[in-house]
Structure formats: structure tokens, C-alpha cells
Amino acid sequence: MRFMLMQYYRQVDSAMGPMTEWSQADIQAHIEFQIALNRELSERGELVDAQGLSGPEAARFVSADGRGPPVVTDGPFPETKELVAGYRLIEVASLDRAIEIAARASAAPGIAGEPIRQPIEVREVMRPPEPS
Numbered sequence: 001m002r003f004m005l006m007q008y009y010r011q012v013d014s015a016m017g018p019m020t021e022w023s024q025a026d027i028q029a030h031i032e033f034q035i036a037l038n039r040e041l042s043e044r045g046e047l048v049d050a051q052g053l054s055g056p057e058a059a060r061f062v063s064a065d066g067r068g069p070p071v072v073t074d075g076p077f078p079e080t081k082e083l084v085a086g087y088r089l090i091e092v093a094s095l096d097r098a099i100e101i102a103a104r105a106s107a108a109p110g111i112a113g114e115p116i117r118q119p120i121e122v123r124e125v126m127r128p129p130e131p132s
Contacts, residue, residue, distance in 0.1 A: 002048065002125035003098040005088040007105060009118055016110040026111050033108045041090060041101065052086040085118070089125070098122050 009018070019027060034050075041047035064070040088105070092098050102120035110116040 001094065001098075002089065002091045003095075004121075004123050004125055005090060005098065005102050005105060006084050006121040006123070007086045007088075007118060008121065009083050009085045016114075016116055022111055026109070026113075029109045029113065030116075034105075037101075037104060037108075038088070041088070046090050046092050046097075046101070048089040048091055050086070050088040053084055056083045095122070095124070098124075 016022070019030070022030075034052075038047055038050050041050075059074070061073040062070050088101070090098060090101060092101070099122060102122050106117060106120045107115040108118075
């Protein structure tokens, strides 16, 4: 079973503040945790891909009707209080294992090593229908 684990940063839920305000040592500890978790999942054969995403100031929203040129809107919108910070695509035996991995990612160290406790969305990757 494949799952997408999407890591969010929610400003309203976080006592951590944005990572741009963390000390260099706290940023380094957080990154080292992410690298170690990815290495462990890779060694277990569970990691398909993992990436951090650029900040919302670089986001673009694209919509199109298929006839004219696409409409491209810059982000973020001023009311934005949440952003997708990164993702992991994993292949595991069960939803329980996906939740276990998501819980570890949510407990990644933040300021002074305290867990960031940011939400991780766990969604199964859909498979194409079986041929009949």
C-alpha cells in the first residue's frame, strides 16, 4: 500500500514559529532528524520519495479551461495560515505503519529539541481500477 504523508506547518497551532526564526542549531537538528528518518525508511524499503517544498511565496495556482491560456495566480494569499512544508511517499504493509511513520515525523525536533507537533496528513495513493 502506498501512502502520501504531507507535512503541514500551521502557524496558528505552532508555538515554534516559522523555521526562518529558528536558531541555526535547531534547524540543523531538524534537518538531521528528517535525513535519518528517510535513511531508515529507505533501508527498510518503505521510502519511495521525500522532498521539502519551497515556501508559499513561491507558490503558483494554475487553472485552465483547455481552450485559452492558463490563469496563473501568485501565492500566498494574506489569510493563509497553513502551508504544505514537504511530503513523503511511502510503500508499507498497512495504514497502521503509515500512521506510525507520520507520528514520528510529527514529533521531529524544533526549537530547543521540542517536538514540532505539526500535523501530518496520511492519504492512500489511489490505484487504477482492475481491468474487467
